[in-house]
Amino acid sequence: MRARHQSGTHISRIRRRLVGTATAAVAAAALIVGGITVTTDSTPTAEASPGELAVFGDSYASNPDFWVTYGLADDTNYPRTDGCVQAPNNWPRKLADQTGRVLRDWSCNGNTTGDVLDRIESARNAGDLSAATGAVVIQVGMNNYGPWGFFHDDRNFLDPAVVRSTYISDMHEITAKVRTYAPNASIVLAGMLSISSDNMVCPLNVIPEFPLGLPVPVLTSVENWLVDTQRDAAAETGTTFVDIKNPSAGNSTCSALDSERFVSGVVDTTTPDYNFMFHPSDKGSQFIVDLVKPYI
Numbered sequence: 335m336r337a338r339h340q341s342g343t344h345i346s347r348i349r350r351r352l353v354g355t356a357t358a359a360v361a362a363a364a365l366i367v368g369g370i371t372v373t374t375d376s377t378p379t380a381e382a383s384p385g386e387l388a389v390f391g392d393s394y395a396s397n398p399d400f401w402v403t404y405g406l407a408d409d410t411n412y413p414r415t416d417g418c419v420q421a422p423n424n425w426p427r428k429l430a431d432q433t434g435r436v437l438r439d440w441s442c443n444g445n446t447t448g449d450v451l452d453r454i455e456s457a458r459n460a461g462d463l464s465a466a467t468g469a470v471v472i473q474v475g476m477n478n479y480g481p482w483g484f485f486h487d488d489r490n491f492l493d494p495a496v497v498r499s500t501y502i503s504d505m506h507e508i509t510a511k512v513r514t515y516a517p518n519a520s521i522v523l524a525g526m527l528s529i530s531s532d533n534m535v536c537p538l539n540v541i542p543e544f545p546l547g548l549p550v551p552v553l554t555s556v557e558n559w560l561v562d563t564q565r566d567a568a569a570e571t572g573t574t575f576v577d578i579k580n581p582s583a584g585n586s587t588c589s590a591l592d593s594e595r596f597v598s599g600v601v602d603t604t605t606p607d608y609n610f611m612f613h614p615s616d617k618g619s620q621f622i623v624d625l626v627k628p629y630i
Contacts, residue, residue, distance in 0.1 A: 385468020385518060387435040387630065388457060389426040390450045390508075393613060394526055395441035395473045397424040400610045403443065416456055418442035421609050425619040425626075426471070432623060433630065435469070438462035446477045447504035448487035454508060458515045467516035469630035472508065473524040473622075475501060475564060479556045498563045505567040522629050523568045525561060525578035527596050527618050528586040530554045536588040537600035537612070545588045545599070574629050578622055585618070596621055 389395060398419040401407035413420045413427075420426070420439055430437035440453045440462065450472065457463045463470070477483065478501055483491035489500050505523070512521055529535060533554045536547035561579050568575035582596050589595040596618030598608035607616035614622070 385435070386438055386462075386466050387426070387430050387433070388438040388463055388467050388470045388516070388519070389429075389441055389473070390445075390453055390457075390470070391426075391441040391473035391524075392445040392475075392477050393441075393443040393610065394476070395424060395426055396420040396439075396443055397609050397613050397619065398443065403610065413439070415440055415442075416453070416460075423609075423616055423619065425614070425622040428619055429471070429623045429626060429630075433627060438467070441473075444477060444482050444486070445474055446482050446486045447474055447501055447508065450474050450508055451504060451511070454511050454515070458511075463512065463515040463519075465516070465518055467519040469522065470512050470516060470519045471522045471524055471626060471630065472505075473526070475560045476526055476556070479560065494559050498559070501563050502567045502570060505571050505573075509571040509573055520630060521571075521573040522626060523564055523573050523575045524622065524626050525564055525576060525580075526557070527614055527622065528557065528579045528582045529597050529612065530557060531583055531586040531588045534588050536586075539587070539592070539595070539599040539602040539604045542604050543590060543592055545590065545595075545604075547588050576625050576629060578625060581625070582618070582621060585621070587612070593617070 396418060398421045399407065402409050402412050402419055413422055418441070420441055426437055426439045426441060438457060440457050442449065442453065454463065478487065478497050479491055481491065483489050483497060487500060490496050509521055512519060530550060530553045533549050533551040534547040535550045535553055536545035538546040557579055561577060565575050585594050585596040587595065587597050587599050592604040593606060595605045596615055598605040598611055598613060598615055600611045602608070602611065605615050608614065
């Protein structure tokens with residue numbers, strides 16, 4: 335397991351660099367994440383492969399209820415795996431239900447690629463990655479570009495080149511482990527729903543059909559960097575990449591039609607059926623399912 339900590343002096347030096355508008359925007363975007371035409375690097379199978387479905391990802395996959403997440407609503411029956419809460423209507427559960435698969439959901443709020451490496455080991459020890467696994471879907475990456483990339487993975491998240499190289503290196507290790515522990519599984523790397531559109535983000539959605547936004551071009555840059563990094567990681571590791579970001583661009587936080595908004599705002603009374611601010615609506619989760627389903 336990689337080292338996750340640095341000396342207090344080094345941490346203080348890094349923290350002093352976390353200033354400026356661009357840094358704040360990236361950090362805010364990453365913290366609220368810590369994951370249409372399909373674009374892939376391989377051809378989908380004609381039929382769904384048999385076997386269990388294992389999912390690893392960040393909060394765009396786990397997508398739990400805000401109140402349950404922060405202990406403001408006690409629900410002992412709420413789904414959770416190894417300490418991580420997960421919505422009963424998140425896209426992994428929808429995908430399992432709609433393909434008739436047994437689900438092993440290891441998604442978790444705040445996860446980075448480094449966290450996924452750890453959770454793969456936990457899944458294996460729990461018997462959730464094995465010869466019975468038919469498909470593994472991984473949806474992670476936005477948090478690598480924010481503070482969790484430093485605090486979880488000990489990397490400088492302010493340097494896109496460092497984030498990219500770390501992501502691709504981790505994906506090599508992740509896919510190698512999956513192929514060892516689950517030799518019969520296909521591996522899919524799923525992209526992220528679009529948060530911004532044309533450099534605009536809409537955190538305030540309180541007037542019907544009238545999202546209120548502001549320009550945050552750095553967030554759009556991060557989203558584009560992630561798509562390119564995921565695509566290249568999939569090509570290098572021989573896995574299938576499903577682009578979610580570009581096909582969902584018209585359904586971001588700034589969607590003019592409330593009913594077609596796939597990602598909620600921060601203060602949001604108009605987006606239907608969402609669990610957590612700045613996270614997928616129920617329709618957004620279904621959209622991910624519709625894109626990923628042909629490739630498992």
